Amino acid sequence: MQKTWRSSVLLAYSLAVLAFLYLPLIILALYSFNDSRINAVWSGFTFKWYQALFQNTRVLEALTNTLIIGFFSTIISTALGTTAAIALHRYHYKFKTVINGLVYLPILIPEIVMGLSLLVLFSQAHLPLGKPTLILAHITFCVSFVVITVGARMEGMRNDLEQAASDLYATPWQTFRYITLPLIMPGIIAGALIAFTLSIDDFVISFFVAGPNSTTLPLYIYAMVKRGISPEINALSTLMMCATVSMVVLAEILQPRHHHRSQEE
Amino acid sequence: MKKYVSLLLFLLLSLLSGCSTGPSGTTTPPKSAPSSQQQTLNLYSWADNFNPEVLAAFEKKYNCKINYDVFANNEELLAKIQAGGSSYDVIQPSDYMVATMIKLKLLEPLEVKALPNTKGIIPALRAPSFDPEGKYSVVYTWGVTGIAYNKKFVKDTPKSWHDLWNPAYKGRLILLNDSREVLGMALKMHGYSNNSTNPAEVQTALKDLQKLMPSILAFDTDTIKQKFIAEEAWIGTMWSGDAYFTYKDNKNIGFVIPEEGATIWADTFAIPKGSKNKELAEKFINYLYDPEVSAKNYEYIGYNDPNEKSEQYHSKEYNNDPFLKAAKDYITKGEWLKDIGDALPMYDKAWTELKTGK
Known part of the structure; x- marks a missing residue:
């Protein structure tokens, strides 16, 4: 008897926590289908805000910017992060833990500090602010996440296959290309997806280093709010949320953390 | 060292910008052919x-x-x-x-x-x-910061800033979330300048605003239009451009510039x-x-x-x-908000006192 009482309390508590986390997002998404301009009143179902969104050239421009920046920073940070992860995993050297720590540090540094320091760096180096500076900034924080995901994949991997390959006279490059790379691929893809997600969602750092012709979607949403929250913003936020969630889910599926998965392979 | 760093960054950037102009250029309509004079x-x-x-x-x-x-x-x-x-x-x-x-x-x-x-x-x-x-x-x-009101609930057309103090609008009053606008409004009500640097005048304004606190639904600048359209708010301070916008969605909204004078921006x-x-x-x-x-x-x-x-x-x-x-x-009668320099902390303090109720 007592047991059921306890579990129902636990259930209620869990539901309350979930509601606290997700209710605001659900309401935001619901009101993107609201016929009325005013968020407080529900007056019918409509897709018109989504239509308006896709006719708004400024939004499309911001979307293009976001995708271009996301694309380049993902490619570069994945390449850099993967090579770093391999090197960190394979070689043993002095101060290894310190160097490992340095790689992870950008995750822990407050975004606002990082944004500010990058802005100072760019203006000291006389770099014009714009897409290139945004890409550089995004690479900076994405690399750490790629190193972590690829590193996690390598942790769970033994090196007997690589040894077998070199026993069979494969060159180091062939070993890497045909053995190591395919093995760590799920980690790389997961890392790339996380990097892309972080890049398209980033606000604080982008806020500091954006320049002409580089307004991204998060920056645009922020500026739109100032002019009064319209359901168009709800629609845009809902779309961004869906994109983010699906990419994180995909990355999670590819993550090597699940043990049954690595046994299968 | 710095030289190398900037050189490296420069190389990277020229590489990046070279890549990124391609896809971004496609957003411009047909004549996006590389007309170098553009x-x-x-x-x-x-x-x-x-x-x-x-x-x-x-x-x-x-x-x-x-x-x-x-x-x-x-x-x-x-x-x-x-x-x-x-x-x-x-x-x-x-x-x-x-x-x-x-x-x-x-x-x-x-x-x-x-x-x-x-x-x-x-x-x-x-x-x-x-x-x-x-x-x-x-x-x-x-535009001008005046009084917006809903004719359905506010029967007598407001004429003065004093009308905001009417107890009938308890819980239905909105003020802009801006220290200079709000204190400036109360200063204007007494016939002072909205750029007053006289501590006694600012104190008088603060005292009056503190009496108004129980009536206030919110200090709001970002969603004030929505609150008026949804008729959550009946009366409050609003920019003339926003009032025009609000009126388009709710025809009960009226807008007046009080006789004591107002802030222009x-x-x-x-x-x-x-x-x-x-x-x-x-x-x-x-x-x-x-x-x-x-x-x-x-x-x-x-x-x-x-x-x-x-x-x-x-x-x-x-x-x-x-x-x-x-x-x-x-327009010729309004008063701009000026940079008040050293008097700004006095406004900030009054604003904090007002909002925290101390």
Whole structure:
């Protein structure tokens, strides 16, 4: 008897926590289908805000910017992060833990500090602010996440296959290309997806280093709010949320953390 | 060392920008064929601040591309311009920010000869107190902070700021979430300047506002329009442009400028130092004050057109709109918010006291 009482309390508590986390997002998404301009009143179902969104050239421009920046920073940070992860995993050297720590540090540094320091760096180096500076900034924080995901994949991997390959006279490059790379691929893809997600969602750092012709979607949403929250913003936020969630889910599926998965392979 | 770092960054950047122009260029319509003469205008402004058709027409006429980037408040704009390296050509600071930027020498003086259309601007807006010679800025959107009210619930048309203190509106009153606006309103009510630096006057204003606290539904600037449209709020302080906007969605909304006087405000055009294309920037500013263009633009954004010459091109509805008219008739009587320098902490303190109830 007592047991059921306890579990129902636990259930209620869990539901309350979930509601606290997700209710605001659900309401935001619901009101993107609201016929009325005013968020407080529900007056019918409509897709018109989504239509308006896709006719708004400024939004499309911001979307293009976001995708271009996301694309380049993902490619570069994945390449850099993967090579770093391999090197960190394979070689043993002095101060290894310190160097490992340095790689992870950008995750822990407050975004606002990082944004500010990058802005100072760019203006000291006389770099014009714009897409290139945004890409550089995004690479900076994405690399750490790629190193972590690829590193996690390598942790769970033994090196007997690589040894077998070199026993069979494969060159180091062939070993890497045909053995190591395919093995760590799920980690790389997961890392790339996380990097892309972080890049398209980033606000604080982008806020500091954006320049002409580089307004991204998060920056645009922020500026739109100032002019009064319209359901168009709800629609845009809902779309961004869906994109983010699906990419994180995909990355999670590819993550090597699940043990049954690595046994299968 | 620094040299190497910047060299490396430079190489990386030139690589990146080389790659990124490809896909971004496809957003421009058909004639995106690499016409090397096509200039770009970097515009840094508030979101939704123009009629998109007007911007497109300018791009076509001068064979250029406008990069329209947005900021959400003046301080953000200031930070970007101060950091340098952003190379914007046209920016839109508000009144007090123009004064600050002039003081910090961040603005390029405007070439009067390049801006013949701005002669049509209402004289009172041509030499405002924040830029007394009109040398650095041109007023773009402007208006008055007055009282908005819902005729359904507020039966007697408000005439004075004192009407906000009517206990019948308890829990239905909204004030702008801005220390200078709110304290300035209470100062005006007593016939003082909204830029008063006299501690006794500011204290009087604070005392009155504290009495008003129980009536207040919210201090709100961002969603004030929604609250009025949804009739959550019955009465409150509002900018004339927002009132016009609100009225379109709820015909019960009225707008008055109280007899004691009110604050006027403006967003402007200015050219920051470091603009790479001052000539095109001036062409752009001039273009927007072309009477026909300006009529088209202001009809869309719903603010008062500062250009007297464009009146004939406006719709009857726009010209006779009571809200816009009220603001226009008032322009010579209103008072701008000025940079009050050392007195600002006094306002901040009063504002904190008001909001925390101490």
